[in-house]
Amino acid sequence: MPDELAVRTESIRKIYQSGDQSVAAVDGISFEVHKGEFSAIAGPSGSGKTTLLNLIGALDEVDEGRIWVDGTEITALGRGERADLRKHKIGFIFQSYNLIEVLSALENAEFILLLQGVDPAERQRRVRAIFERIGLDGLEDRRPHQLSGGQQQRVAIARAIATQPALILADEPTANLDSATGAALLDVMEELNRDLGTTFIFSTHDPRVMERATRLIRLVDGRIVEDH
Amino acid sequence: MSLAMAFRLGWRNLWRHPRRTLLTALAFSLGVFLLIISLGLGDGMHEKMIETGVRVGSGHVVIEPADARSTVDELHYLSADTAAAAERLLHQADLREMVRGVAPRLLASGLLSSANNSTGVQVVGAVPDRERGVTLLPEKIVEGTFLEETGRTPSTVIGSALANKLGVGLGSKVVLMTQAGSEIQSQLLRVRGIFSTGMEDVDLRLVSMRIEDLQLAIQRDGAVSHLAIFLDGSERTEEVRRLVAQRIERGFDGDPPSVLSWQEAMPELAQFIVIDDAGNYLFNGVLLFMVALGVLNTILMAVLERRREFSLLLAIGMRPFEIAAMVMAESFLLTGVGTIVGLVLGWSLHAYWAIHGLDFSGAMDQGLSVAGVSVDPIVYSYLYPGRIRWTLIFVAILGFAASLYPAVRAARTAPSEATQG
Numbered sequence: 001m002p003d004e005l006a007v008r009t010e011s012i013r014k015i016y017q018s019g020d021q022s023v024a025a026v027d028g029i030s031f032e033v034h035k036g037e038f039s040a041i042a043g044p045s046g047s048g049k050t051t052l053l054n055l056i057g058a059l060d061e062v063d064e065g066r067i068w069v070d071g072t073e074i075t076a077l078g079r080g081e082r083a084d085l086r087k088h089k090i091g092f093i094f095q096s097y098n099l100i101e102v103l104s105a106l107e108n109a110e111f112i113l114l115l116q117g118v119d120p121a122e123r124q125r126r127v128r129a130i131f132e133r134i135g136l137d138g139l140e141d142r143r144p145h146q147l148s149g150g151q152q153q154r155v156a157i158a159r160a161i162a163t164q165p166a167l168i169l170a171d172e173p174t175a176n177l178d179s180a181t182g183a184a185l186l187d188v189m190e191e192l193n194r195d196l197g198t199t200f201i202f203s204t205h206d207p208r209v210m211e212r213a214t215r216l217i218r219l220v221d222g223r224i225v226e227d228h
Numbered sequence: 229m230s231l232a233m234a235f236r237l238g239w240r241n242l243w244r245h246p247r248r249t250l251l252t253a254l255a256f257s258l259g260v261f262l263l264i265i266s267l268g269l270g271d272g273m274h275e276k277m278i279e280t281g282v283r284v285g286s287g288h289v290v291i292e293p294a295d296a297r298s299t300v301d302e303l304h305y306l307s308a309d310t311a312a313a314a315e316r317l318l319h320q321a322d323l324r325e326m327v328r329g330v331a332p333r334l335l336a337s338g339l340l341s342s343a344n345n346s347t348g349v350q351v352v353g354a355v356p357d358r359e360r361g362v363t364l365l366p367e368k369i370v371e372g373t374f375l376e377e378t379g380r381t382p383s384t385v386i387g388s389a390l391a392n393k394l395g396v397g398l399g400s401k402v403v404l405m406t407q408a409g410s411e412i413q414s415q416l417l418r419v420r421g422i423f424s425t426g427m428e429d430v431d432l433r434l435v436s437m438r439i440e441d442l443q444l445a446i447q448r449d450g451a452v453s454h455l456a457i458f459l460d461g462s463e464r465t466e467e468v469r470r471l472v473a474q475r476i477e478r479g480f481d482g483d484p485p486s487v488l489s490w491q492e493a494m495p496e497l498a499q500f501i502v503i504d505d506a507g508n509y510l511f512n513g514v515l516l517f518m519v520a521l522g523v524l525n526t527i528l529m530a531v532l533e534r535r536r537e538f539s540l541l542l543a544i545g546m547r548p549f550e551i552a553a554m555v556m557a558e559s560f561l562l563t564g565v566g567t568i569v570g571l572v573l574g575w576s577l578h579a580y581w582a583i584h585g586l587d588f589s590g591a592m593d594q595g596l597s598v599a600g601v602s603v604d605p606i607v608y609s610y611l612y613p614g615r616i617r618w619t620l621i622f623v624a625i626l627g628f629a630a631s632l633y634p635a636v637r638a639a640r641t642a643p644s645e646a647t648q649g
């Protein structure tokens with residue numbers, strides 16, 4: 001796998017059993033994402049966007065196929081190694097409930113650095129710089145419930161990029177936001193992608209969000225139907 | 229994740245539901261509180277019973293002839309030489325520091341008669357100076373003195389109930405008939421003191437006189453039935469018994485006397501205490517078990533409503549065991565706070581009752597006694613050494629057990645749940 005690839009998948013399949021029916025949520029997907037790409041995964045509800053992101057993010061295991069993230073074959077890793085890979089190489093932004101309720105914005109953002117064992121001064125330095133960059137300064141000590149939805153998502157972004165991961169996965173990061181706030185969030189992501197070269201893969205329903213991506217992958221029934 | 233972080237998170241999580249947390253912690257405090265005070269009152273009552281039993285009987289540790297308990301119908305004595313040798317051993321420095329007093333006694337049974345009546349008695353020949361300050365009778369004299377005066381007629385001290393029965397008072401003459409060898413000997417005695425212990429058996433059956441007078445009466449010059457050893461409390465009984473037994477074994481050729489603890493000398497009392505303690509343990513165990521179920525419930529609820537958070541933490545790279553540690557820290561803090569509060573309150577009340585006592589006379593039948601030892605209705609709380617330490621260990625194990633299942637549940641959350649919108 002060439003160095004410049006952030007992700008590569010090879011014929012991956014994920015099959016869910018519900019009752020006596022089995023659904024191939026991801027049905028033989030092979031694709032590559034280069035470092036520095038800003039890609040969107042689009043598709044109707046139930047098309048497999050979340051499932052695909054979960055597989056790439058090592059949150060779930062494939063039934064068939066192989067996946068590499070930043071040169072490591074994650075489909076060959078055990079539970080603990082996958083946890084370590086998530087901790088060091090992947091940033092996550094979820095649609096909602098991204099933050100730990102009992103921690104302040106700053107503590108949430110530095111949490112993974114803490115898990116990595118980075119010393120407190122360095123954690124503070126990095127996170128404060130990110131907060132300033134993405135317009136969160138002054139909100140460091142607020143608890144999640146004291147932040148707006150857009151601010152909460154920004155804290156999640158701050159947490160995801162604080163560790164300088166190879167890849168950030170975002171599952172419908174703007175779905176719970178109004179369009180103006182969603183657009184502002186995308187501005188932040190775009191800027192980080194441009195200035196720091198962070199690779200983003202995000203899923204969305206929203207045509208306005210798709211427009212912002214440099215690459216658009218469309219899914220239907222667990223298969224890629226369009227990629228440009 | 230550091231342990232400090234686990235505790236910080238745990239602490240903050242507890243305060244998400246302050247009322248639930250406080251109620252659970254309070255229940256735990258109550259359990260610990262009840263445990264401490266019931267141990268305090270139980271130990272206090274037992275120690276008092278031991279104290280009484282020991283002071284009216286043969287001491288915390290007793291040195292007696294090896295065959296004293298093997299044949300009941302024959303009396304056995306330590307010779308004057310043996311008794312003196314045994315006493316010398318007790319004067320060694322390490323023992324002297326633990327021993328409060330040693331009283332040589334000569335026992336005999338006999339018939340005590342006045343002009344009006346007569347009754348069977350247990351006679352204790354004692355050395356008054358050795359009894360004073362350590363045994364019960366000198367303290368319980370209500371009339372006269374404890375064998376202090378002597379005259380031409382040897383002195384005796386009898387119980388108030390016996391005085392009533394015989395119709396005698398201070399200064400009265402009584403006759404003691406005892407067996408001396410194969411003959412019956414009569415000895416005229418003058419009542420110079422009357423005691424009242426409140427123990428029916430003791431007040432009616434026990435008679436004391438100077439040991440030399442009794443030796444003379446039964447024609448056993450210098451003989452001693454036992455050496456009663458008194459300690460400052462019952463805790464070091466076994467230690468002293470072992471030390472004395474070792475010395476005696478080494479210091480005597482031939483037939484060394486035997487050394488018994490109060491438990492061996494008063495098996496009924498020892499048994500009562502063991503059974504009473506077992507009852508207390510069972511009650512407290514069940515109580516704390518129920519409280520631990522409360523903790524389990526609270527932590528489990530807290531865990532089940534936070535699945536989302538655990539899956540998030542797992543998704544961003546936390547290890548399952550770190551999740552478990554976080555939950556255990558939470559539970560540890562909950563039970564820890566409860567334990568500290570319960571301990572402080574329990575200890576305070578224990579300290580108060582240790583000084584002022586708790587009066588059970590309203591709840592107790594008049595003159596309750598166990599194995600011939602009266603139970604004082606005023607109980608002074610007392611805790612044997614190690615009680616607090618064992619309480620803490622027990623409570624920690626319970627808290628740990630209660631948090632185990634919730635911790636495992638939390639650790640088993642699937643990281644992919646974080647993405648479910």
Ligand SMILES: Nc1ncnc2c1ncn2[C@@H]1O[C@H](COP(=O)(O)OP(=O)(O)OP(=O)(O)O)[C@@H](O)[C@H]1O
Pocket residue numbers: 016017018023024025043044045046047048049050051052649
């Ligand atoms: N845990 C599961 N158990 C059973 N079936 C599942 C599970 N998760 C997803 N599926 C099924 O797999 C398919 C793909 O689901 P997925 O959540 O990946 O779609 P999606 O594109 O993210 O949809 P949405 O836009 O609604 O979020 C659907 O048919 C869904 O019902």
Ligand SMILES: [Mg+2]
Pocket residue numbers: 049050051171
């Ligand atoms: Mg989805």
